[in-house]
Amino acid sequence: MDDIITTLFNGLTYGGDLKLSVLNYALLVIAMLPFLLPAVKSIAKRWGIVFIIAVLVQSTFWFVLGVQGISIIWNALAGMLMLVVVRHGTSLLKNAKWFVLASIAIVILGDVYFGLIFPLITTIAHVAAFLLGVILYLLVGFRKDRSVSLSS
Structure with missing residues (x-):
């Protein structure tokens, strides 16, 4: 039981590193907030499924690979979110x-920062996680709403 608690603690807190924890949870909030806006919520209705799958992948990696953090999420x-912008265009986001766009840019800047302070494998993992979000949304969440017009 102690191993499970230790793994969860290390995974959720970067082994107790306050700076990395605050930075990562801030990036998580920044990545999540757009999905709560009415303009995005009406387009990206199944974002919660992508979120849950990302949490499951992240926590699996804590136990199987011994990684720390929440950056996959x-x-x-x-x-x-990038796929939503590409597929629907910014005009639909009102x-x-x-x-x-600021949310996406800040997350990318976070990835650049981590790319500068951590080994290359971290950057590769971040890019793979970004692509995971695209692929998951293509599989479970994307449905172009034909009732939404460019004029609305």
């Missing part, structure tokens, strides 16, 4: 477009 959400 926020990168997968950002990847999904007033939320700058918020959505």
